Amino acid sequence: REEYVEISPSDFFYRNKDIAGFDNPVRATYMIVRELVENALDACDRAGRAGNIYVAFRGKGSGVFQVEVLDDGIGVPEDEIPKAFGKVLYSSKYVLRQSRGTFGLGGTMALLYGQITTHEPFEVCSSIGDGYAARYRLRIDIQNNKPIVERKQRIKVPPGATFTLVKLTFEGNYERAKGKILEYLKQTAIITPYINIVFRDPKGAIYVFPRATTKLPEEPKESKYHPYGVDVEVLKRLISETKTRNLVSFLSKSFQSMGRQTAIKVLKKARLDPEKNPRKLTDRELVKLVRALRSYDKFRAPDASCLSPVGEEALEKGIVKELRPEFVKVVQRPPSAYEGHPFIVEVGVAYGGGVPATGDIVLYRFANRIPLLYDAASDVAYKVIRKIDWSTYYVDPARTPMAVFVHICSTKIPFKTVGKEFIADKPEIAREIELGIRECARALRSYILKKIAKQRIVER
Amino acid sequence: REEYVEISPSDFFYRNKDIAGFDNPVRATYMIVRELVENALDACDRAGRAGNIYVAFRGKGSGVFQVEVLDDGIGVPEDEIPKAFGKVLYSSKYVLRQSRGTFGLGGTMALLYGQITTHEPFEVCSSIGDGYAARYRLRIDIQNNKPIVERKQRIKVPPGATFTLVKLTFEGNYERAKGKILEYLKQTAIITPYINIVFRDPKGAIYVFPRATTKLPEEPKESKYHPYGVDVEVLKRLISETKTRNLVSFLSKSFQSMGRQTAIKVLKKARLDPEKNPRKLTDRELVKLVRALRSYDKFRAPDASCLSPVGEEALEKGIVKELRPEFVKVVQRPPSAYEGHPFIVEVGVAYGGGVPATGDIVLYRFANRIPLLYDAASDVAYKVIRKIDWSTYYVDPARTPMAVFVHICSTKIPFKTVGKEFIADKPEIAREIELGIRECARALRSYILKKIAKQRIVER
Ligand SMILES: Nc1ncnc2c1ncn2[C@@H]1O[C@H](COP(=O)(O)OP(=O)(O)OP(=O)(O)O)[C@@H](O)[C@H]1O
Ligand SMILES: Nc1ncnc2c1ncn2[C@@H]1O[C@H](COP(=O)(O)OP(=O)(O)OP(=O)(O)O)[C@@H](O)[C@H]1O
Ligand SMILES: [Mg+2]
Ligand SMILES: [Mg+2]
Secondary structure: OOOOEEOOHHHHHHHOOOOOOOOOHHHHHHHHHHHHHHHHHHHHHHOOOOOEEEEEEEEEEOOEEEEEEEEOOOOOOHHHHHHHHHOOOEEOOOOOOOOOOOOOOHHHHHHHHHHHHHOOOEEEEEEEOOOEEEEEEEEEEOOOOEEEEEEEEEEEOOOOOEEEEEEEEEEOOHHHHHHHHHHHHHHHHHHOOOOEEEEEOOOOOEEEEOOOOOOOOOOOOOOOEOOOOOOHHHHHHHHHHOOOOOHHHHHHHHEOOOOHHHHHHHHHHOOOOOOOOHHHOOHHHHHHHHHHHHHOOOOOOOOHHHOOOOOHHHHHHHHHHHHOOOEEEEEEOOOEEEOOEEEEEEEEEEEOOOOOOOOOOEEEEEEOOEEEOOOHHHOHHHHHHHHOOHHHHOOOOOOOOEEEEEEEEEOOOOEOOOOOOOEOOOHHHHHHHHHHHHHHHHHHHHHHHHHHHHHHHHHO | OOOOEEOOHHHHHHHOOOOOOOOOHHHHHHHHHHHHHHHHHHHHHHHOOOOEEEEEEEEEEOOEEEEEEEEOOOOOOHHHHHHHHHOOOEEOOOOOOOOOOOOOOHHHHHHHHHHHHHOOOEEEEEEEOOOEEEEEEEEEEOOOOEEEEEEEEEEEOOOOOEEEEEEEEEEOOHHHHHHHHHHHHHHHHHHOOOOEEEEEOOOOOEEEEOOOOOOOOOOOOOOOEOOOOOOHHHHHHHHHHOOOOOHHHHHHHHEOOOOHHHHHHHHHHOOOOOOOOHHHOOHHHHHHHHHHHHHOOOOOOOOHHHOOOOOHHHHHHHHHHHHOOOEEEEEEOOOEEEOOEEEEEEEEEEEOOOOOOOOOOEEEEEEOOEEEOOOHHHOHHHHHHHHOOHHHHOOOOOOOOEEEEEEEEEOOOOEOOOOOOOEOOOHHHHHHHHHHHHHHHHHHHHHHHHHHHHHHHHHO
């Protein structure tokens, strides 16, 4: 009597597009812009150049819009285009290296939303620099999670030119999404100062967010897991992929921050023979090894070459340019790790000057250089700020004109939602945010005390 | 240079277990209880009886717990057990009928969490009443989204006896999750007064939540989509499944609240020939039909037989039993629809008496009889309450001892998270919540005004 059915992942995210962040036409309009811009930014970073992104809206009447996003990033190979855009859970970002994309969903969901609201196909045109561009007209077979190629062309382009153009039609609400879209582009420009963004709205108005620098950050490199916090599943996968033949080599080759000496100490803790072949571990031994890895507390801090923090100088510049505060202090915490993933927290506190007094501390949140504009109250950074007793820093959140900037970068940002709106309350991350905020708050306190002292001298 | 990879849906939810609601050991402990209890409650409802659920925790040392959930619901057929529990996106609840389960994920995620934290297999034992129970020991092949059967037995049981037992071992934190777990069971007892729940905690303490009534609600029946708000994808699927040969029959047979007269009016609006075969519709005609369905505003209200609201009387009893307020008013709104899905909002307002004055209105949220205990500030009900000017009802949220209960039931609850923590801001739903709250608030205002008048008479 009960009917047991399997559905595809695209069918799941279609039925539950609220889960994917597309819960109403206003939010969907914002999501389409941010998902396509984030793909373009990732592509420009992979190209290792100070990229250029062009976003154009055209109104088609009765709530229907066409949006085009063009970037000069690395492009997509011709035979990968249909699956990259027409299939969910298909991605080039399932690697241990910082990127904005992480789920293998966002771009495809934006295109899917267009398809279900207007029944129009979407277009992707891209070149990886071989002198040809592939131009596809595509739809998504939602029930089976595969692309439908309606048309394909090959176009000659200058050799070496790389770019990607994505065009779709959807039903949305630009007027009510406009504020958030422009705020998103503005905050993106702060946190990625080496990128040019040009935005054309449905009325033809042009907004330019010019690059503030041509200096690129170090490109993040693919990394291995950090041993701190890994689970049994990760260990099993590493064992199934390893070419090593004994446990010491397995541990020191499979993980970062793990030399042979440390490996021997961990194996001793787990009471495992260092010469044993990892594939011969029994289930009980696997669990003992995981427990030993979790409880060993002397691992070197993670290698941060897989990460691309903003940097104290660049973050400070961005805050000053945006808010013109009387005082600013920026702190980059040392690399840390949670559940095998390296992460770095960067915090900035701005006070006075152009910082508005809004009745509460203004919180700007970023993750892997993505501005997070929704659901602040559910975010780990907000919870940390709420728990701090600000009076010890001579700050009254209700009256002090103060803004806090929090940027977290990691090989995996623990978003609580597919729409990447807010970050889960991980103890390791909460701790680093708190330490960063307190360090900035101490500097703010010194500044405030000096200011009070100066005013008293003046008053005498 | 870029490596394009596909991952399975179980791999996706394993890598992103924060998205699934399992973001730390405390939250995971709560989620495991609620996911298994919700499965048990759905099974008891499908059995059409006043069910019994037994939840037992046993501490195994160093943060490891074993949990067992036993229910006397409809059970799972022997050959379906491995996939129902060992595969994500596999469910008996992908139908248009109210149930707690909706994603095809929850139970499997709980079992997956146990597997990745302890490497232990899990056990399922169930009978559908044919005199035999199937008992499986299972694991999940996460990379391929399929069950691994480690052991299977058939056990003789009394014919007609139906039950399901799920047992798993996981690493969690019962002490810090205890408060939320007990609150969840208590609120479940309020909103499902016909169910018996017995809970044994790791120390052996027994908590009993006895049924308050044997009177069962009407069992919800499978329904068709309501025509209001359907999208192109739904229409295409209905067309691919229909046996009708002309558009009038197609519309009136495929949708609820759509008679032949209404179908003819809608087709006229879409300028489509009523005799046309639905399979012969062109893309442009499909879009015209969807637009006509969306803009036609005279559809009958949905048929609520696919829903199972609590009912004004039962909800009021539950509120009175829980809070012993001085005043209570409960309103069940008429059925409405969003995006093709019928829904009913039920609101209760309680004032004074045992209602605590906490400095803000206390909000109790329920969806399809599931208590929602997290992230209230992101929920649509909270946003509605924040927007109301309470002074017109002689209420000061900061000082009036007042609680608001909101229950939404639907064939699809628009949760914004896989963890079912809060509900998306859908305009149709927000509107019904507001109308329900205002109706209760007006009754409260009359009561408060009478109370003030009486006090003045007494004072003279
Ligand atoms: N503008 C682009 N330039 C180059 N590659 C792109 C572009 N847009 C998409 N892609 C490719 O398509 C893949 C899928 O994109 P999609 O946005 O669906 O997922 P994702 O970016 O990997 O993850 P997320 O869901 O977190 O955004 C990307 O991994 C990337 O390889
Ligand atoms: N106690 C139970 N009794 C009967 N059937 C069950 C029980 N637990 C699970 N099932 C079956 O297993 C299926 C999968 O359960 P699972 O919790 O993974 O998903 P769901 O309940 O369908 O959706 P959700 O993810 O929203 O909980 C259910 O649809 C149901 O058919
Ligand atoms: Mg993306
Ligand atoms: Mg379930």
